Amino acid sequence: MASPTKRTTVYLDPDLHKALRLKAVALSRSVSELINDAVRWYIAEDAEDIAAFEERLKEPLIGYDEMVKRLKKDGRI
Numbered sequence: 001m002a003s004p005t006k007r008t009t010v011y012l013d014p015d016l017h018k019a020l021r022l023k024a025v026a027l028s029r030s031v032s033e034l035i036n037d038a039v040r041w042y043i044a045e046d047a048e049d050i051a052a053f054e055e056r057l058k059e060p061l062i063g064y065d066e067m068v069k070r071l072k073k074d075g076r077i
Contacts, residue, residue, distance in 0.1 A: 010035070 012020065024031045062070075071077045 005032075 020031055020034060024034055027034070068077070
């Protein structure tokens, strides 16, 4: 059984809409499927960033001067 969907109106730049329609035809998929995939990817990227921040919460904080010293020591600046 297909999952329920929600209808919405999205206004796209005409050139973007045309490119999206052409891509959908080339992939034998609907424009809605492509937009859903793009939104999922965009949201997942944010979730990855949040997870990375949460992983580093327990790391000790260092000051700006200390960070610059470490970067110079490592040859990064």
